[in-house]
Amino acid sequence: MKTQIHPTSIVHPEAELGPGVVIGPYVIIEESTSLGEGTRVDAFAQIKKFTSLGRNNHVYSYACIGEGPQDIKYQGEETWLRLGDDNKIREYTTLNRGTPDGRGVTSIGSGCFLMAYTHVAHDCILEDGVIMANGATLGGHVHLGQKAVIGGLCAVHQFVRIGEYAFIGGKSGIAQDVPPYMLAVGERARLVGPNLIGLRRAGFPREEISALKKAFNLIWKSDLSHVQALEKAGQDFSGLRLTDNLVSFLKSSSRGVVSLERNPERNGRQ
Structure with a gap:
């Protein structure tokens, strides 16, 4: 050529x-x-x-x-x-x-x-x-x-670190880490939940996506402390790529992670 x-x-x-x-x-x-x-x-x-x-x-x-x-x-x-x-x-x-x-x-x-x-x-x-x-x-x-x-x-x-297959909504300000496979959005971005559509489009196995959803609820929505939740998620879902990477990312964060959006339906977000 x-x-x-x-x-x-x-x-x-x-x-x-x-x-x-x-x-x-x-x-x-x-x-x-x-x-x-x-x-x-x-x-x-x-x-x-x-x-x-x-x-x-x-x-x-x-x-x-x-x-x-x-x-x-x-x-x-x-x-x-x-x-x-x-x-x-x-x-x-x-x-x-x-x-x-x-x-x-x-x-x-x-x-x-x-x-x-x-x-x-x-x-x-x-x-x-x-x-x-x-x-x-x-x-x-x-x-x-x-x-x-x-x-x-x-x-x-x-x-800041933003993990693989994460999705950041438009006009967001990101001051802390965003974990892999997650959605975040907001003037000061908040975590909404797993990027389910993106993961399905990428062809990840259904069982791994299901495990990620369970790990998300355990880490961010259970009554366990952050340390306890990470340990339990690491044990319960060991050997699965999505959950292993999520737990490893969270344990290695030095800036901290964006906090959870407590009203995910606000402004039409779900």
């Missing part, structure tokens, strides 16, 4: 372009960058230095990929942004590199879909299949698990 570079674009001689890369009009590609086979960069987008993209990524117009971190301590050190394969980075998205005092790298997996105006700050980790809807924003050091979905106009506080 032949690499195509529009004559109005500026591509640094030290940029590495794989076979079949397509560079549209007025694109800027800086030094110390690599674009994998089949990657496409549309008009007016920028790929800043110390950025690596895998195969078949699509960077849409006006996105800015790999700019330095928005950290007042940052002094231009070499830090990186690394993307896997098959990601869609829509218009005006901004993805920042890591920081020397953090991980030194911002990591985005494969198959992610970052819609227009999304922002991923320094040192974040996005696992495979993450979706961020329009205007969603991540502070530094945020970790999004596999297939997590972040609704439009959400703001996620730095150092």
Whole structure:
């Protein structure tokens, strides 16, 4: 496959372009960058230095990929942004590199879909299949698990973890961890319950989803203490992926977990 570079674009001689890369009009590609086979960069987008993209990524117009971190301590050190394969980075998205005092790298997996105006700050980790809807924003050091979905106009506080297959409703503020497989929503987000529709669509076995529902009720709705409930859930549902991951996530949380919505029917939420 032949690499195509529009004559109005500026591509640094030290940029590495794989076979079949397509560079549209007025694109800027800086030094110390690599674009994998089949990657496409549309008009007016920028790929800043110390950025690596895998195969078949699509960077849409006006996105800015790999700019330095928005950290007042940052002094231009070499830090990186690394993307896997098959990601869609829509218009005006901004993805920042890591920081020397953090991980030194911002990591985005494969198959992610970052819609227009999304922002991923320094040192974040996005696992495979993450979706961020329009205007969603991540502070530094945020970790999004596999297939997590972040609704439009959400703001996620730095150092927060959001577990795999979690779903965050639009216009939510996330200041604490959101466990895997759960729904959360609200100005200061509250936990609503398991993400049942998402889990069924993902093809998880019915018995595992049923066990997760029981574990949820045990951990958040029983009269047991938090520690007792986690121990009992770990024992009662041992060996099941969903419940094992849920219990492990809750035990390892350092920021604490978003609290339970006590009126799930409020504002039409169920």
